[in-house]
Amino acid sequence: MNGQWPPTIRSVEAFTVPVSVKSVWIFLELSFADGTAGWGEATLAGAEEAVLAEIGHAGTLLSGRSFAGAGEAVAVLRMAHASEARVTVMRAVEQAFLDALARRAGMPLAALLGGPERPTVPVYANINRGISDRSPAGFAARAREVVTEEGYKAVKIAPFDGLDWARVDHATGTRLLRAGIERIAAVREAIGPELALLVDCHSRLSPVMARTVLREAEASGLYWLEEPLAEDAFEAEIGRALRSFANDRGIRIAGGENLTTMAEARQFLARGICDAILPDIRWSGIRTGFAMLELAAASGVGVSLHNPVGPVLDRISVQVAAALPSLLILERQVRESPLFDEIRGGPQPLNDGAIVLDATPGFGPAPDRAALERYTRQGFSRPASLAGIGGSGADA
Structure with missing residues (x-):
């Protein structure tokens, strides 16, 4: 690295991009006095004002100060019983700090993390939020x-719009479950038998409902069933029995997207309810998330990343996934909005269903700042409720 280390943080700036009635992307730029800058993403559906307030507070706490590393900077923001907005901003600051370090060193973020372990990253398309015809x-x-x-x-x-096993009556639950199973079958027919089909339940099912889905969707050959049950609502024995039921049909159970600490990850893995774990960098952070996934791989559990939001976190997640010693497949939010490619500086073509790792410094090309400034000036608004809007779950 050239110049004095550690450099002083000059500013922490937020940018907002209103994508749809469902989504507002929030990006954070961390600028240093030596001219280096790094980017992070703090998108949090339904809590945009709280996140922006936390970014403003982070700017007050960090600007004009020097930090030896990302951990020291994040420690300034850490507090007991932090809100989701504070946690998301802490993680975005970590992302931006590490991105800036990699850019300053002239190396990809994956190299800063000790990788890459693979030249390409296999990905799947999360298409849920972009589907208007349900x-x-x-x-x-x-x-x-x-x-x-x-x-x-x-x-x-x-596929399970409107279903919440704890809140619907039997007739409604049966109807909504059937509708979801019909969507699964239709997608399998559309993509053919050779491609992977993954189903996210967003913790909407009861154990009986989950077994019904696994039984009736067996012919669809699911790659995994994600979060069929609320992971803290049932005893571990129930989760393990469901996992065994799924495995007997050649289907994985995936989960763990809300894990934030290594203690939580250890407890989660000890429960034995999942074949694959996919922490979200917005909750775990890069460094802790990396450690979680190394522990999972060493425990014989498949690893992935929850990555359902905007283009900055997408590029960061690709770099993290490339550096992991083990990886099943990485999520990408696809066709929610053409702004995805505009903000990240163009599309990333796939090679045999995988992204070729970008060798440019940091997580790759920086976002189009002029576009971000333009969209931020437009402001954003959200409806009072997303009830009845298909695919509008916070992390759909």
Whole structure:
């Protein structure tokens, strides 16, 4: 590295991009006095004002100070019982700090993390938030598009709109469950038998419902069933029995997207309810998330990353995934908005269903700052409620 180390943080700036009624992306730029800058993402559906307030507070606490590393900077923001908004901003500051370090050193973020372990990263397309026609035919059409037009070899859907086992009556629950199973079958028919199909349940099912899905979707050959149960609502024995039921049908159970600490990760893995773990960098952070996944791999559990939001976190997640010693497949949010490619500086073509690792410094090309400034000036608004809007779950 050239110049004095550690450099002084000059500013912490927020940018907002209103994507749809469902989504507002929030990006954070961490600028240093030596001219280096790094980027992070703090998107948190439904809590945009709180996140922006926390970024403003972070700027007050960090600006004009020097830190030896990302950990020292994040420690300034740490507090007991931190809100989700504070945690998200802490993680975004870590992302931006590490991105800036990598850019300053002229190396990809994956190299700063000790990798890369692989030149390409296999990915699947999360198409849920971009589907406006929520019929089985609508799901099938969007799945067919991303496979034939963009080259994805794996697709994930969240087909159980409106279902919450604890809040619906039996007749309604049965109807909504059936609708979800029909969507699964339609997508499988649309993409053919060879490509991977993943299903996210967003913790909406009861154990009986989950077994019904696994039984009736067995012919669809699911790659995994993600978060069928609320992981803290049932005893571990129930989760392990469901995992065994799924494995007997050649299906993995995946989960763990809300893990924030290594203690939580150890407890989660000890429960033995999942075949694959996918922490979200917004909650775990890069360094802790990396450690979680190393522990999971050493425990015989498959590893992935939860990555359902905007283009900055997408590029960061690709770099982290490339550096992991073990990886199943990485999530990408696909076709929610054309702004995704505009902000990240163009599309990233796939090679046999995988992203070729970008060798440029940091996580890759920096976001289009002029576009970010333009969208931030536009402001954003959200409806009072997302109830009844398909695919509008916070992390759909």
